[in-house]
Amino acid sequence: MQGGLTAARIEERLGGPATWVIERDAHALMLHEAGSYHRLQTWLDGRRTSLGDPLPGEMWLAPAGREYRGAAEGGAVRYVAVEIPADALTIAAGGRALAGHDDRALAALVRGLAAGEASAATPLLTLLAATLDGAAVRPAPVAVARRIDALLALIEARIEMSLTVEDMAAEAGMSVNSLIVHVARATGRTPAQYLLRQRLRRACWYLMNRPLSVAEIAFATGFSSHAHLCAAFRAKLGASPGEWRRRNASAAIAGGE
Secondary structure, eight states: OBTTBEEEEEEEEESSOEEEEEOOSEEEEEEEEEEOOOSEEEEETTEEEEEEOOOTTEEEEEOTTSOEEEEESSEEEEEEEEEEEGGGSOOOSSSOOOEEEEOHHHHHHHHHHHTTOGGGHHHHHHHHHHHHHHTOOOOOOHHHHHHHHHHHHHHHHTTTSOOOHHHHHHHHTSOHHHHHHHHHHHHSSOHHHHHHHHHHHHHHHHHHHOOOOHHHHHHHTTOSSHHHHHHHHHHHHSSOHHHHHHHTGGGSOTTOO
């Protein structure tokens, strides 16, 4: 135990599609470090919180006393699980869940805690509380939340296909302006930003877990060309796909699928 928190590195393997439930008296913060879980989905209190392929450095939070569910299509994963006493962190009802969250500073504190650094506990709680405060939003009506939920699932299923904001608005049965407001409320991003992020996440997962060329990955993830994918990688990730693959080669777990 470090500063009232406990942290452990865990490795799990799924032989095929699987689901799980976390419902505990303490908060559980999970930092994905490596692995090949494919098409991970998570729900909090019955509402979808994330879809896609988890990448190293992304985090999920299962709040105390609430039902958190997950599902994946199989593979292996290595992650750090941090148990946080319920009275050490206040989580307001509503707002965006912490799911698929990428924050290098927070991830470094989680890794420090797992390495036995007790001094990481207080800044971790402080940064985590600030992150949750920044995600506080007015919850959408149930009917709207269901439409956005369905749209996000559709994006994941058709990620290799062309999807304009107008297409997404039509699928959700909303005006473009309403779609932008509600997707931003649910994800913290505009529809176009969310779509690009999900395409990049899928491309990164392929780079780590499949022996595909960059051109093949571009085609499989909705980019118009090899050059388009490379430009998006440099703009958003600061590296070419090849550089990113080499840098993250250690994040694959041998025999994971």
